[in-house]
Every structure is written in structure tokens, then in C-alpha cells.
Amino acid sequence: xxxxxxxxxxxxxxxxxxxxxxxxxxxxxxxxxxxxxxxxxxxxxxxxxxxxxxxxxxxxxxxxxxxxxxxxxxxxxxxxxxxxxxxxxxxxxxxxxxxxxxxxxxxxxxxxxxxxxxxxxxxxxxxxxxxxxxxxxxxxxxxxxxxxxxxxxxxxxxxxxxxxxxxxxxxxxxxxxxxxxxxxxxxxxxxxxxxxxxxxxxxxxxxxxxxxxxxxxxxxxxxxxxxxxxxxxxxxxxxxxxxxxxxxxxxxxxxxxxxxxxxxxxxxxxxxxxxxxxxxxxxxxxxxxxxxxxxxxxxxxxxxxxxxxxxxxxxxxxxxxxxxxxxxxxxxx
Amino acid sequence: xxxxxxxxxxxxxxxxxxxxxxxxxxxxxxxxxxxxxxxxxxxxxxxxxxxxxxxxxxxxxxxxxxxxxxxxxxxxxxxxxxxxxxxxxxxxxxxxxxxxxxxxxxxxxxxxxxxxxxxxxxxxxxxxxxxxxxxxxxxxxxxxxxxxxxxxxxxxxxxxxxxxxxxxxxxxxxxx
Numbered sequence: 001x002x003x004x005x006x007x008x009x010x011x012x013x014x015x016x017x018x019x020x021x022x023x024x025x026x027x028x029x030x031x032x033x034x035x036x037x038x039x040x041x042x043x044x045x046x047x048x049x050x051x052x053x054x055x056x057x058x059x060x061x062x063x064x065x066x067x068x069x070x071x072x073x074x075x076x077x078x079x080x081x082x083x084x085x086x087x088x089x090x091x092x093x094x095x096x097x098x099x100x101x102x103x104x105x106x107x108x109x110x111x112x113x114x115x116x117x118x119x120x121x122x123x124x125x126x127x128x129x130x131x132x133x134x135x136x137x138x139x140x141x142x143x144x145x146x147x148x149x150x151x152x153x154x155x156x157x158x159x160x161x162x163x164x165x166x167x168x169x170x171x172x173x174x175x176x177x178x179x180x181x182x183x184x185x186x187x188x189x190x191x192x193x194x195x196x197x198x199x200x201x202x203x204x205x206x207x208x209x210x211x212x213x214x215x216x217x218x219x220x221x222x223x224x225x226x227x228x229x230x231x232x233x234x235x236x237x238x239x240x241x242x243x244x245x246x247x248x249x250x251x252x253x254x255x256x257x258x259x260x261x262x263x264x265x266x267x268x269x270x271x272x273x274x275x276x277x278x279x280x281x282x283x284x285x286x287x288x289x290x291x292x293x294x295x296x297x298x299x300x301x302x303x304x305x306x307x308x309x310x311x312x313x314x315x316x317x318x319x320x321x322x323x324x325x326x327x328x329x330x331x332x333x
Numbered sequence: 334x335x336x337x338x339x340x341x342x343x344x345x346x347x348x349x350x351x352x353x354x355x356x357x358x359x360x361x362x363x364x365x366x367x368x369x370x371x372x373x374x375x376x377x378x379x380x381x382x383x384x385x386x387x388x389x390x391x392x393x394x395x396x397x398x399x400x401x402x403x404x405x406x407x408x409x410x411x412x413x414x415x416x417x418x419x420x421x422x423x424x425x426x427x428x429x430x431x432x433x434x435x436x437x438x439x440x441x442x443x444x445x446x447x448x449x450x451x452x453x454x455x456x457x458x459x460x461x462x463x464x465x466x467x468x469x470x471x472x473x474x475x476x477x478x479x480x481x482x483x484x485x486x487x488x489x490x491x492x493x494x495x496x497x498x499x500x501x502x503x504x505x506x507x508x509x
Binding site: 001003004005006034036037038041042044045054056058082086105106107108109111112241242243 | 356358374375376378397398399402405411412413414417418419421422465468469472473482483484485486487488
């Protein structure tokens with residue numbers, strides 16, 4: 001690990017002022033905010049992250065979950081994943097978020113990991129994590145050995161010829177389906193980012209993963225008012241029963257009226273280069289009978305553009321079955 | 334709380350390849366109810382600090398990357414991984430290691446249950462297992478063995494003592 005200066009800024013403004021001096025807030029950032037540390041410290045030990053300044057934001061007043069005036073929820077940046085998953089209103093109104101968080105990591109890591117940290121969680125691609133290997137995300141222009149190498153767990157949606165890494169987050173998949181909004185405070189003031197706009201596709205610049213610029217500090221995430229009578233399900237398929245990243249996962253928020261789908265939001269994990277909202281599947285389902293035939297059609301639409309690699313062709317069928325089973329479970333819930 | 338923990342350490346000097354003494358910064362950590370005033374490398378994890386500086390070696394280093402759970406400790410009563418915790422970030426916190434749970438003469442009920450159920454073989458993962466299991470008693474967790482297995486999945490045992498570990502935990506939960 002490279003040495004660094006550990007700084008505990010007085011407040012958010014001071015943290016933003018210091019972080020704004022960095023050249024980038026993306027891969028290679030010279031300044032990093034420290035939340036739970038479960039990604040940052042891990043990657044610093046691997047020399048994948050080499051900040052010269054680490055800003056501890058854990059004592060800022062961002063650790064609360066509150067109702068919003070419109071009936072939604074606001075979740076502070078440093079709320080721990082376990083506290084979010086076990087919060088009474090999340091369990092009642094946003095169950096898909098609780099299920100998603102509890103399906104990820106371990107009890108210890110969920111006690112540490114923060115809401116904002118989970119939003120910027122990094123890929124588990126083995127080439128990204130190994131500085132002895134080329135990786136366009138870690139070292140732009142060096143190449144992507146995953147495309148001809150070990151890619152069984154990597155993405156089939158949203159990839160480019162520069163990067164096929166998977167976004168590993170479960171929480172983000174649920175937040176995509178819930179249409180969460182990310183609140184950012186930066187050198188030029190505050191702004192909100194719709195969830196679907198926050199993560200970037202790899203394209204030619206896989207080192208850029210989010211819209212965050214130097215000095216941008218996520219302060220909270222808001223959830224819109226809950227969808228009345230909605231059935232919410234998160235299903236995660238993986239190589240072992242627990243403490244493993246998804247090969248494919250699905251989050252669904254659905255209402256059914258008179259046997260027909262009257263509201264549907266779908267996102268998938270483990271298959272995309274970012275948390276993958278599925279508007280094609282939603283369009284295929286809207287107004288259709290809530291039955292197996294409709295769910296199969298939605299799954300076909302969802303994976304139509306999938307591009308498999310040498311080792312992950314199986315993910316296409318796995319993802320379809322994952323989505324069909326998720327929707328069926330939601331109807332029966 | 335003003336700026337840096339040790340303002341004498343500028344980014345430039347901190348990044349240079351100085352000896353450990355030159356970049357060390359002061360910190361006071363409260364471990365098992367006792368204050369320890371230390372000088373540590375800013376890079377030190379709680380795990381290394383507890384083992385190497387405070388010399389409490391009950392907490393074990395397994396993978397050092399958050400994948401095995403051997404280093405599990407409690408911070409303010411909640412279980413966390415000490416290998417992914419920066420020591421400098423934890424001044425003022427109540428840190429508990431396995432040494433703070435009980436003594437050979439007065440064991441914590443979970444330690445006694447692990448002994449009674451033969452819930453280990455080589456013992457390397459055991460302190461992490463016990464720290465996780467004790468924290469589990471205060472967490473939302475269903476009554477079934479499957480619930481315990483799910484909530485304990487962050488603690489890996491290469492000897493495969495899982496069946497007895499679950500039995501020990503369930504014994505303590507049922508008596509509680």
C-alpha cells in the first residue's frame with residue numbers, strides 16, 4: 001500500500017474543497033473519501049487505488065434515514081447497509097431494497113459498507129484487481145485480457161471492446177428499479193442525479209464509471225413515494241448459497257390489477273456493465289396478463305441485445321430464467 | 334474536529350519512502366475497555382494494529398481482504414472486519430476483541446458452547462467465528478439453522494466445522 005495522509009475534514013464543505021483539488025474523481029483519484037472502507041482499503045492494499053489523501057467522512061451528519069415530505073425516504077450517505085436493510089420503512093415499503101442488500105456480502109461487511117460507498121462499488125473483474133495484468137479500466141489503453149481470458153462472471157449487456165467488467169452491486173439493482181435519486185454536493189453547489197444517469201457505460205473510457213467530478217460528495221439518496229400495493233422481489237443466482245456475487249439477479253416492483261400488469265419496474269444485476277434497468281422488458285409487460293407467457297416474452301426482450309463472451313454464454317439463459325422466476329414470485333407474493 | 338490527525342505530516346513527506354517511524358502518527362484506541370496511546374503508520378489496519386502494536390493476538394489474519402472473517406471484531410458492539418478498517422479512523426470507538434469477551438476461567442457463554450460442541454478443529458477461524466456469533470445474538474435472525482448459516486456465511490472454516498459451529502450458536506440462542 002502507498003502511504004497517504006489521513007484527514008478528518010471539519011465538515012462537508014472542507015472535504016469538498018480538498019477533494020476538488022484532485023485531477024479526477026474516477027480511477028486514479030488522488031483524493032478519496034473514506035466510508036466503510038470495504039472497497040477502498042481492499043483496493044489500496046492491491047495498489048489498484050493509490051490516493052495520497054484519504055478523507056474520513058464517517059463523522060459527518062449523513063447517517064440518518066428520514067421520511068420526505070412527499071412520503072418517500074431519504075437515506076444518508078453513511079447509513080450502513082445493515083441499518084438500511086433492517087429499517088422499518090424499507091422493510092415495509094421498499095422490500096426489494098432490503099432483500100437486495102441482505103443478499104450481498106456478509107453480516108460484517110454490511111455493518112461497515114455505506115450507502116454512498118455501495119453506489120461506487122468497483123468491479124470484481126480479476127484483471128482489474130491484479131496490477132500485474134493489463135486493464136483498460138485501471139490503466140487506460142493497456143488492453144482487456146478478460147475478452148480472451150477468464151470472463152465467466154463478466155457482463156453480457158452494456159460492454160464495449162475496451163471493457164466487459166460487471167457491476168457487482170446488489171443494492172444498486174434494487175435502487176434502479178425503485179427509481180432512486182442521488183444527491184451530490186460539489187464545488188459548484190448541489191445537484192440531483194436520476195439513478196439511471198449516475199453510472200456510465202464503459203465505451204472507450206471504462207476508467208470513468210460515474211458522473212462524479214473532483215470534489216463531488218454524495219450526501220444522500222432519496223426514494224420516491226412507495227408504489228401502493230406493489231409486489232417487490234429480489235432474486236439472486238450465484239455459485240454458492242451466500243457470500244458471493246451474482247451471476248444473475250433481478251429486482252422487480254410490480255402491481256397487478258384485474259390479472260394484468262398495471263405497474264412494472266425491472267432491473268438486473270450480474271449481467272450488466274452497470275446496474276441494468278430493463279425498459280424493453282417493462283414495455284413488453286405493461287398491460288399484459290400477469291402470467292408465464294408474458295414473463296417469458298419480457299425475458300426475451302430483456303436479453304435481446306445480450307452479447308456473450310467465450311465463457312459466459314450460459315448467462316443469457318440464466319438471466320431469462322432469473323427474471324421469469326422473479327416475476328412469478330412477485331405475482332404469487 | 335480540525336483537519337489532520339497530525340498536521341506535521343504533509344502529503345509530500347507522507348508519500349516519500351520514509352521509515353515507519355518518520356511517518357507514524359499518534360492515536361488513542363480504546364480496546365477491551367482500556368485506552369492505548371500509540372504511534373502507528375497511517376496505513377495500519379485495526380487488525381495489524383491490534384496484533385502487532387497492542388499485541389493482542391487472538392484476532393487472526395486470514396485473507397486480509399475481507400473474504401474470510403477470521404479478523405472479525407466488534408466496534409461499538411457491532412461485528413466488523415478489522416482487516417478492512419483503518420486504525421486511524423477508529424479513535425473514540427469501543428473496540429472489542431476475543432480477549433475482551435471472557436477469560437479461560439470465566440468464559441463467555443458462546444466460548445463455552447464452542448468448547449462443549451467441539452465447534453473447531455485447527456482453531457484459526459475460531460475467534461472470528463465467536464465474535465461473529467456473539468454479535469449475531471443482537472441482530473435480526475430467524476430461528477432456523479438455515480438462518481444462522483446465512484448470517485454466519487462471512488466466516489469461512491477450512492476445516493469444515495460448520496455443523497458444530499451452528500449447533501453451538503443455536504444452543505446459546507435457545508438458552509437466551
